[in-house]
Amino acid sequence: xxxxxxxxxxxxxxxxxxxxxxxxxxxxxxxxxxxxxxxxxxxxxxxxxxxxxxxxxxxxxxxxxxxxxxxxxxxxxxxxxxxxxxxxxxxxxxxxxxxxxxxxxxxxxxxxxxxx
Amino acid sequence: xxxxxxxxxxxxxxxxxxxxxxxxxxxxxxxxxxxxxxxxxxxxxxxxxxxxxxxxxxxxxxxxxxxxxxxxxxxxxxxxxxxxxxxxxxxxxxxxxxxxxxxxxxxxxxxxxx
Numbered sequence: 001x002x003x004x005x006x007x008x009x010x011x012x013x014x015x016x017x018x019x020x021x022x023x024x025x026x027x028x029x030x031x032x033x034x035x036x037x038x039x040x041x042x043x044x045x046x047x048x049x050x051x052x053x054x055x056x057x058x059x060x061x062x063x064x065x066x067x068x069x070x071x072x073x074x075x076x077x078x079x080x081x082x083x084x085x086x087x088x089x090x091x092x093x094x095x096x097x098x099x100x101x102x103x104x105x106x107x108x109x110x111x112x113x114x115x116x
Numbered sequence: 117x118x119x120x121x122x123x124x125x126x127x128x129x130x131x132x133x134x135x136x137x138x139x140x141x142x143x144x145x146x147x148x149x150x151x152x153x154x155x156x157x158x159x160x161x162x163x164x165x166x167x168x169x170x171x172x173x174x175x176x177x178x179x180x181x182x183x184x185x186x187x188x189x190x191x192x193x194x195x196x197x198x199x200x201x202x203x204x205x206x207x208x209x210x211x212x213x214x215x216x217x218x219x220x221x222x223x224x225x226x227x228x229x230x
Contacts, residue, residue, distance in 0.1 A: 004158075033217075042204060042220035043159070058217070090158055104149070105206075105218060107158035 002026050004108035006091050012114045013081040021076040021111050023091030031094045032074035033058075033105065034066060036087040043090060049074055081115045088112050122205055126225045135192040137224040139205030140185075146208045148181055148188050149218065153202045162190075162203075195228045202226070 004025045013019055025032065030051050035043040045058030047066040055066045063085060065077045074093075078085060091108040123138045139148070147166045151159040165172045165181045165188065172179045178191040192199055202225050206218040 035220075040222055042206075042222045044220075045217060048217065092158075104161045104164065105159075107160070109158045110156070 004091055004093055004106055006089075006108035006111050008111060009109070010112045012116060013078070014116060015081060015083060017081050018077065018079050019081065019113075020078075021089055021091070021113075023074045023076070023108060024072055025074075025091075025093040025106070026072065027093060027095070027106065028071070029093035029095045029106070030071075031096070032068065033092040033094075034064070034074065034076045035090045035092065036060065037090060037110075038087050046076065046089075078113075081113075083115045086113060086115045122203070122221045122224045124224060125222070126227070128227045128229065129195055131195060131197055131228055131230050133195055133228075135195050135199070135226055135228070137190045137203050137205075137226070139188045139190070139221055141188075141205075141207045142186065143207075143209055145183075148179075149206045149208065150177075150179060150188075150190050151204045151206060151220075153204065153223070155201070159204065192226075195226075197228050197230050200226060200228045 007022045033048045034046040037043050044060050046060055046064050047058050049055050049068040052071040067075045089111045092105045094105045121140050129135055145167055147164055149164045150162045152162050153159045163174045163177055163179050165179050176193045181188045202223040204220050204223045206220045208218055
């Protein structure tokens, strides 16, 4: 059982280039998320999806787009990369919406992106 | 904006000692979770405590929650070198659109020396 898989793991982009980060989960989870992690800060939610065909903005959505054409995949796109988007990106998934019972999130291993 | 704030930012202890990390938050929550992140890896869920619970145990982990003070603590007893990692608290609050989401703090970096 692979869990949450992200590709690529490392990438260097030039300012203005575009790229897509791929995320796949094999746990049949409804909810998927993209976070970014920067030094000295916690994870910040970029976009999320509550099911196939749906997407929604998180805390820091500007400069990113996402798509969830299939339940198991959640794609994060950078249309025109900027140095401020240098970060570690984590994809995650969860089976539930949350509430009192909790919303345990399962993370991928991360994608290190550098924009020069 | 961050909901959870961990304290201390970094903690260095010897094997066998206990490690205590604290988390404070600002708004009402449904539950609070602790995650662990080894260097260069993704986050792994450790334990969840609901807003109507005050204390929870899991192996060498003990979590407390004080909703009146909006704070939580994570205690790792009899620490081992393998416990070296960053630890994050995450609060589960209602998000716009009715969907809950987790908001993570900046983390505590724990170093356990043999």
